[in-house]
Amino acid sequence: MSPTTREGGRRAPSRVARLFRSRTTQGFLFTAPLLALFAAFVIYPMAFGVWYALDADSYRALFSDPTFRQTVVNTLWYVGFAVNVKLVLALLLSGILDFQFAWIRVLAALFLIPWAVPALPGILSFRWMLNSQWGIFNHLLGKFGFASVPWLAQHDTALGAVIVFHIWKYLPFWTIIFLAGRRAIPNELYEATAIDGASALQNFRYVTFPLLRNLYLICTLLSMVFTLGDFTVPWLLTGGAPGDSTHVLATLAYRYTFQMGRLEWGLATFAVALPVTLGFIGLLLRWVKI
């Protein structure tokens, strides 16, 4: 500060006062509660988990456990298959909801219900519908003369149920994200292609998709990371049953830690997925502008 500004008999601010007026200090003070929360409940647990997971014995135990190997396969299906089917459907559905008919708005509003209803009520409903004795699906199958299916009591259909529920619950959210993306595309582009006589498919191929590609990739990464850590849906829908064959990483870690008392195995289960997760997060940090 130049001495001229101090003229007029005002005392020079003390060093402490000046420190509190600096942008950096003020910035830190205003973000202090947030930083404290992140340090205590994100950075510290993370470091703790990694520290515990450094023990090579845990990994030897994990990889020799057939349940763990099955879990990795299940998780790959859940993250690789369910997420991508969901996002492709969301991209297509956002095109339908983008039509400017009045009744489409009603459809869009009703379509959001699975997103608004918490996961648990939806899961309970699915479980009862899939009940092999009293569920509505087997009841209807029986009516049409088919044999009943033990939906949640065999691996393939139980994992399928988890995947279907995931799509049912989260499809609306991603659909409105893509809808927002479509709405952000300037209309002039479509007017220009209309003059050239482009078909709907050509519009999608040459205008819509190239402009949505970034958004689509970011959403894919985000949804994959979120789904990789999902506990609620698989746990409440199958709980790993039948015979621990439908676990995903999060539910198996819960089982190791809280039902078998193997804290280090539980942490190692997550540590296995950590490199992939951090890679995805690194990509997101580079792509997403905040």
Add this chain to the structure above:
Amino acid sequence: MSAPGRRKRRGLQIWLSLLAIVILGWTLFPVYYMLLLSFTPTDDLFQPGLYVEHPTVRNYTYTMGADNPFVRYFWHQIGNSLVVALWAMALVAAVAALGSFAMARLHFRFRRFVSGLTLFTYVIPSSFLAIPFFKMMADYDLIDTKLSLILAMVTFAAPYALWVLSDYARSLPPEIEEAGAIDGAGTIATFLYLYLPLIRPPLIAVGTYAFLYAWNEYLYALLLLTGEPRVTLPVAMSNFLTTDNAPWNLLMAVSTVYAIPPVVLYYCFKRYLVSGLVSGAVAGT
């Protein structure tokens, strides 16, 4: 519009409405089935059908009246859910309002560091941190307290709240600080009397977001709370699943009551609950 154009439009509408029927069936059936079961008397529970033959509100009065052993603590549990959600709402609003002021208005040097940390917290699945978090709370003797659950909820709901608020705050004119400077207000006075009133609309929205986040949370509530009178509603409901003779119709009545606040809030604040992170990506394409 010309006649062939109109016919083409009509054809499109027919195709769309066929698709709409499929979409609605897929979307609404599980919800319809939940409602249907919640009105089903126990005697009819084991005769599946697509409608209720003898609809009853007994399941709801049982739940509310709490005279059934299965739902004895219903009011406690819904109260716990409410207390945790309201605290999360207030704290997230406070923490994010302070943070967004620094991020959007102070232009301080370590902004990128804070936003990186925020994005990291948003993206890392909370289940990855659940076991160490549980261990930590056990070490501090905070297991079975609402405080532990509230802290977790505030941490995980704060990043999104910070984004939405910072985004909004950046769009405010620079005159706020100038007006504050003319009146001789310090940074704190500017924040309290000029900034806070201006960000009230998104503040209400992010508060709602935090409320819903905590209301819907299952894993952390399952880990941190025990004992029937002290758990939150979703944990109480999931405890039924381990019993063989779960009272499904009662469970669905509780589910319906549990789902009503989120559904109302989601529809009121829809606009704010989808933007945030992705709005940056939408604008950035």
